Amino acid sequence: xxxxxxxxxxxxxxxxxxxxxxxxxxxxxxxxxxxxxxxxxxxxxxxxxxxxxxxxxxxxxxxxxxxxxxxxxxxxxxxxxxxxxxxxxxxxxxxxxxxxxxxxxxxxxxxxxxxxxxxxxxxxxxxxxxxxxxxxxxxxxxxxxxxxxxxxxxxxxxxxxxxxxxxxxxxxxxxxxxxxxxxxxxxxxxxxxxxxxxxxxxxxxxxxxxxxxxxxxxxxxxxxxxxxxxxxxxxxxxxxxxxxxxxxxxxxxxxxxxxxxxxxxxxxxxxxxxxxxxxxxxxxxxx
Amino acid sequence: xxxxxxxxxxxxxxxxxxxxxxxxxxxxxxxxxxxxxxxxxxxxxxxxxxxxxxxxxxxxxxxxxxxxxxxxxxxxxxxxxxxxxxxxxxxxxxxxxxxxxxxxxxxxxxxxxxxxxxxxxxxxxxxxxxxxxxxxxxxxxxxxxxxxxxxxxxxxxxxxxxxxxxxxxxxxxxxxxxxxxxxxxxxxxxxxxxxxxxxxxxxxxxxxxxxxxxxxxxxxxxxxxxxxxxxxxxxxxxxxxxxxxxxxxxxxxxxxxxxxxxxxxxxxxxxxxxxxxxxxxxxxxxxxxxxxxxxxxxxxxxxxxxxxxxxxxxxxxxxxxxxxxxxxxxxxxxxxxxx
Numbered sequence: 001x002x003x004x005x006x007x008x009x010x011x012x013x014x015x016x017x018x019x020x021x022x023x024x025x026x027x028x029x030x031x032x033x034x035x036x037x038x039x040x041x042x043x044x045x046x047x048x049x050x051x052x053x054x055x056x057x058x059x060x061x062x063x064x065x066x067x068x069x070x071x072x073x074x075x076x077x078x079x080x081x082x083x084x085x086x087x088x089x090x091x092x093x094x095x096x097x098x099x100x101x102x103x104x105x106x107x108x109x110x111x112x113x114x115x116x117x118x119x120x121x122x123x124x125x126x127x128x129x130x131x132x133x134x135x136x137x138x139x140x141x142x143x144x145x146x147x148x149x150x151x152x153x154x155x156x157x158x159x160x161x162x163x164x165x166x167x168x169x170x171x172x173x174x175x176x177x178x179x180x181x182x183x184x185x186x187x188x189x190x191x192x193x194x195x196x197x198x199x200x201x202x203x204x205x206x207x208x209x210x211x212x213x214x215x216x217x218x219x220x221x222x223x224x225x226x227x228x229x230x231x232x233x234x235x236x237x238x239x240x241x242x243x244x245x246x247x248x249x250x251x252x253x254x255x256x257x258x259x260x261x262x263x264x265x266x267x268x269x270x271x272x273x274x275x276x277x278x279x280x281x282x283x284x285x286x287x
Numbered sequence: 288x289x290x291x292x293x294x295x296x297x298x299x300x301x302x303x304x305x306x307x308x309x310x311x312x313x314x315x316x317x318x319x320x321x322x323x324x325x326x327x328x329x330x331x332x333x334x335x336x337x338x339x340x341x342x343x344x345x346x347x348x349x350x351x352x353x354x355x356x357x358x359x360x361x362x363x364x365x366x367x368x369x370x371x372x373x374x375x376x377x378x379x380x381x382x383x384x385x386x387x388x389x390x391x392x393x394x395x396x397x398x399x400x401x402x403x404x405x406x407x408x409x410x411x412x413x414x415x416x417x418x419x420x421x422x423x424x425x426x427x428x429x430x431x432x433x434x435x436x437x438x439x440x441x442x443x444x445x446x447x448x449x450x451x452x453x454x455x456x457x458x459x460x461x462x463x464x465x466x467x468x469x470x471x472x473x474x475x476x477x478x479x480x481x482x483x484x485x486x487x488x489x490x491x492x493x494x495x496x497x498x499x500x501x502x503x504x505x506x507x508x509x510x511x512x513x514x515x516x517x518x519x520x521x522x523x524x525x526x527x528x529x530x531x532x533x534x535x536x537x538x539x540x541x542x543x544x545x546x547x548x549x550x551x552x553x554x555x556x557x558x559x560x561x562x563x564x565x566x567x568x569x570x571x572x573x574x575x576x577x578x579x580x581x582x583x584x585x586x587x588x589x590x591x592x593x594x595x596x597x598x599x600x601x602x603x604x605x606x607x608x609x610x611x612x613x614x615x616x617x618x619x620x621x622x623x624x625x626x
Contacts, residue, residue, distance in 0.1 A: 049617055052617070056619075056620075220616070220617065223615075223616035223617070224616060224617040224619070225610075225616065225617060225618045225619040225621065225622055226617065226618070226619025226620065226621070227619075246616070249616070250616070250619075
């Protein structure tokens with residue numbers, strides 16, 4: 001007896017929930033060979049707006065968590081990814097048309113990258129901060145603090161899971177919350193990552209994942225006054241000069257597009273890029 | 288105006304109630320009258336309200352609606368922790384809601400506790416309406432707000448203080464305990480007495496808004512009866528809630544009150560105002576109310592003398608929406624003042 005397959009509809013991940021697009025739109029995800037795989041929600045500018053609201057309301061508790069706690073939570077994501085590696089390998093093989101070995105290697109690297117960034121959570125301040133020399137009996141200390149809501153256009157080529165992780169993880173380390181537009185043609189592993197995040201210890205709203213057209217959503221995110229920084233790493237094919245100009249209107253920090261296999265490679269600079277330095281004075285003692 | 292409306296219009300409040308009730312405003316007469324009002328089809332009411340909430344208001348209509356909402360807001364602060372400084376900054380915001388846009392309209396009134404009325408009046412200065420059609424009114428909550436649990440003498444003194452201090456509008460609460468136990472006459476007499484306490488030295492009256500606290504009235508039928516009672520007793524406005532308990536204003540409750548106001552207009556030709564208060568936080572919600580008013584009693588009610596929003600955080604959301612329409616990009620809380 002033949003069995004009718006039940007294909008999954010991939011939905012958005014906003015504020016810890018999995019809504020459909022408010023526009024009601026979906027688009028077809030096809031395998032590398034051109035076969036129908038699934039329908040994914042095609043997010044609109046209003047979904048992006050809702051995601052920014054969710055990210056803003058999640059910011060206080062995530063930025064306020066201790067660095068040690070954030071590190072633990074990020075490490076937990078790596079643990080859960082490990083537990084669902086078969087699903088991720090399967091999705092990568094289907095959408096990217098690579099071998100199982102290559103897909104497996106990509107998942108491994110994505111997990112390792114989470115662990116690497118998780119380790120930085122309670123260490124980057126020591127490296128990026130400073131005790132400034134002063135000519136008086138007081139301290140002058142510079143500390144990096146999270147900048148706020150970070151919008152990310154995930155890499156649109158290369159490994160679909162690795163690209164997303166490489167862009168999202170560094171922004172989370174310092175305590176920022178994230179609205180990410182996933183790889184448009186290969187969003188399955190992004191939505192599955194959302195399912196991992198929903199069952200991990202990451203509070204709802206800290207990561208919000210949109211699937212759909214970056215060309216449609218990027219201008220709204222860049223010009224949004226409540227977005228503090230935008231990472232255009234995967235926006236190389238868009239009119240990113242205008243995105244930068246829009247972002248500048250509301251003093252939004254911008255990271256430029258990167259291309260090639262080394263796009264968004266792990267670095268401390270990607271963590272520090274989404275921080276603001278606060279310099280404070282403190283007395284040395286009251287003896 | 289029909290001939291029966293004309294006859295009604297020539298009566299004063301007391302005579303009108305007498306004519307409608309067919310006798311003095313006693314418990315028995317009021318009960319007979321209020322329980323004679325047809326019941327509410329709750330499912331139908333909620334469906335109608337939900338239907339009115341689905342209207343799509345876009346572009347130029349939305350811009351009009353947003354400006355209209357601002358001009359209908361009673362900007363409110365009713366916290367135990369209110370200070371003169373907080374009231375002054377509230378007045379500042381009422382005068383200039385969006386400092387970046389001089390074309391932004393002013394709100395209708397500021398609403399504060401009675402003891403802070405002098406501060407609000409002083410802060411408004413020459414912008415205080417004080418009986419004129421232009422400027423911003425000062426509304427004061429009174430009669431042992433929000434519970435209303437005090438003797439009538441205390442309530443009247445509360446009202447008198449606020450009116451003397453310069454309040455243009457008094458928001459009173461009804462005695463829900465008396466209403467729910469069927470002592471309609473007591474509720475009626477209290478409203479009449481409070482209305483009399485709103486009289487100023489020069490013989491004019493401060494506007495009286497009667498808060499029904501619909502969240503404590505349990506049924507739509509009770510809301511309808513309380514609305515009739517408040518209007519019969521001479522309230523200028525009926526207001527849903529104190530904002531101190533949930534549920535506060537909801538669309539079905541406001542719709543049912545608007546229907547009473549519509550029926551009162553048909554019966555007597557007189558116009559009574561409606562003020563939903565509490566729980567209206569987004570422009571989207573407020574636009575639903577605007578649609579409901581226009582569809583139930585007509586657009587003529589969309590004026591500060593007949594419709595108000597009791598709100599505090601609503602204004603910021605409306606301003607952000609307004610900025611989005613002006614600049615073409617989404618705004619954020621950094622671009623409006625902190626309450």
